[in-house]
Amino acid sequence: MKDLDIAEVAxxxxxxxxxxxxxxxxxLISSVGRRGMRRLFDPDVxxxxxxxxxxxxxxxxxxxxxxxxAPGGRPRIDREMLSAKAEELDRTIRRLSAMxxxxxxxxxxxxxxxxxxxxxxxxxxxxxxxxxxxxxKRPRRPLN
Amino acid sequence: MKDLDIAEVAxxxxxxxxxxxxxxxxxLISSVGRRGMRRLFDPDVxxxxxxxxxxxxxxxxxxxxxxxxAPGGRPRIDREMLSAKAEELDRTIRRLSAMxxxxxxxxxxxxxxxxxxxxxxxxxxxxxxxxxxxxxKRPRRPLN
DNA sequence: TTGCAAGTTCAAGTCGACTTGAGGTCAAGA
DNA sequence: TCTTGACCTCAAGTCGACTTGAACTTGCAA
Numbered sequence: 001m002k003d004l005d006i007a008e009v010a011x012x013x014x015x016x017x018x019x020x021x022x023x024x025x026x027x028l029i030s031s032v033g034r035r036g037m038r039r040l041f042d043p044d045v046x047x048x049x050x051x052x053x054x055x056x057x058x059x060x061x062x063x064x065x066x067x068x069x070a071p072g073g074r075p076r077i078d079r080e081m082l083s084a085k086a087e088e089l090d091r092t093i094r095r096l097s098a099m100x101x102x103x104x105x106x107x108x109x110x111x112x113x114x115x116x117x118x119x120x121x122x123x124x125x126x127x128x129x130x131x132x133x134x135x136x137k138r139p140r141r142p143l144n
Numbered sequence: 145m146k147d148l149d150i151a152e153v154a155x156x157x158x159x160x161x162x163x164x165x166x167x168x169x170x171x172l173i174s175s176v177g178r179r180g181m182r183r184l185f186d187p188d189v190x191x192x193x194x195x196x197x198x199x200x201x202x203x204x205x206x207x208x209x210x211x212x213x214a215p216g217g218r219p220r221i222d223r224e225m226l227s228a229k230a231e232e233l234d235r236t237i238r239r240l241s242a243m244x245x246x247x248x249x250x251x252x253x254x255x256x257x258x259x260x261x262x263x264x265x266x267x268x269x270x271x272x273x274x275x276x277x278x279x280x281k282r283p284r285r286p287l288n
Numbered sequence: 289t290t291g292c293a294a295g296t297t298c299a300a301g302t303c304g305a306c307t308t309g310a311g312g313t314c315a316a317g318a
Numbered sequence: 319t320c321t322t323g324a325c326c327t328c329a330a331g332t333c334g335a336c337t338t339g340a341a342c343t344t345g346c347a348a
Contacts, residue, residue, distance in 0.1 A: 007294075014274060017295085018337060026335095036344060038295055050272030057276040058243050062335070077258050082251035089244040093237055099202050100233040107226035114221050128194030130158060132201040151324075161325085162307060170305095180314060181326055206305070 003032055003040040013049045028052055028066055058085050099132060147176055147184040157193045172196055172210055202229050243276060 010017045023029045024039070029048055031039040048069075055065040068077050102123040111117040126132045154161045167173045168183070173192055175183035192213075199209040212221050246267040255261040270276045 005295090013272070016337085019335085021296090022336060036295085037297095038345080046272075047268075050268045053274070054268055054271035054276070056335095057239075057271050058247055077250070079251045082247045086244050086247035086251060089240050089247065093240050093244065095201075096233050096237050096240070100230050100237065103202055103226045103230035103233065106221070107223045107230060124191075124194045124198055127198035127201050128157070128190075130197070132198070149325090160307085163305085165326090166306060182315080182324085183326090200305095 002043075004043060004045070006039050006041065009041050009045060009049075013046055015049060023049075023052070023062075026062055026066060028062060028069065059089065060085065095132060098126075146187075148187060148189070150175075150183050150185065153185050153189055153193075157190055159193060167193075167196070167206075170206055170210060172206060172213065203233065204229065239276060242270075 004012075006017045006020055009015070009020055013020075015023075020029065020041075021039075024031060029041075029045050029052075031045075032042045033040050051069075052062075052065055055068070056062075060068075068081075102119070105119050106114055106117065106123070109117045109120060111120075114120045123132070148156075150161050150164055153159070153164055157164075159167075164173065164185075165183075168175060173185075173189050173196075175189075176186045177184050195213075196206075196209055199212070200206075204212075212225075246263070249263050250258055250261065250267070253261045253264060255264075258264045267276070
């Protein structure tokens with residue numbers, strides 16, 4: 001199959017051209033050459049981009065992902081790293097679940113003011129002592 | 145009980161003085177006066193800070209939290225808003241759970257390269273098509 | 289051949305929640 | 319009274335992942 005134009009990669013991957021340039025600059029992907037001044041990409045870049053998306057979704061930073069794509073063709077994905085991430089996710093999930101339950105309760109609680117609800121106050125204490133854990137940064141959906 | 149010095153609030157709440165000043169500037173908390181140039185806080189500020197921590201943990205932004213503390217003493221916490229957040233959390237949890245399971249599988253998968261594992265490839269496709277959902281920003285633990 | 293949409297580079301901007309630094313003030317203990 | 323360390327203000331910096339803008343070049347359809 002033919003090499004792809006940046007717009008085509010963008011279209012097929014759902015990733016903006018500006019992002020693709022950015023990723024190339026970061027060394028996450030690479031173009032196989034140029035037609036004039038314009039980048040050409042091997043179709044394989046699509047798989048690589050999927051891999052990057054996966055990594056991001058799993059909570060890896062671009063830098064961490066770059067490390068996995070270290071020198072040498074195929075991605076070197078460390079199984080330990082994966083387990084570690086899985087466990088990290090697990091902890092996050094637990095925190096969020098507790099939070100969700102708290103919120104649900106607070107939403108349904110009959111007390112006139114949340115401050116009068118024992119459950120709410122309990123959650124409050126937990127949050128205050130940091131047990132619930134601080135800012136899980138808000139999911140920021142990309143504009144694509 | 146006596147009014148508190150900013151250092152004391154910091155110490156009791158586990159929130160840095162710089163953050164307290166920042167919160168005051170944002171209108172999230174307020175000091176009751178000054179001793180010389182130094183802020184004095186009512187002990188109630190601690191409950192307010194707990195509330196802020198809770199809101200943050202639930203995924204509200206500081207601006208959203210500020211809205212809840214609208215004019216008029218007690219926090220006006222909208223039950224609808226809480227349910228909405230709870231549902232949002234629920235969706236996030238689902239995404240993360242899928243991700244975690246995928247990671248676990250990938251970590252345990254016997255295939256020599258992840259690329260040869262059908263499950264991995266399936267997850268990959270999901271990520272590529274955005275089904276898994278993009279960057280849940282990484283939890284960034286405060287330095288405190 | 290020409291027009292122009294789409295590509296290119298490079299620097300700077302954005303968002304949220306803070307932190308840091310410089311330079312100044314002052315309450316309180318010795 | 320003097321010292322000093324904690325506090326103050328205000329501006330700027332940080333982090334991550336991109337986006338945006340300005341200024342420029344060019345492949346390709348008409």
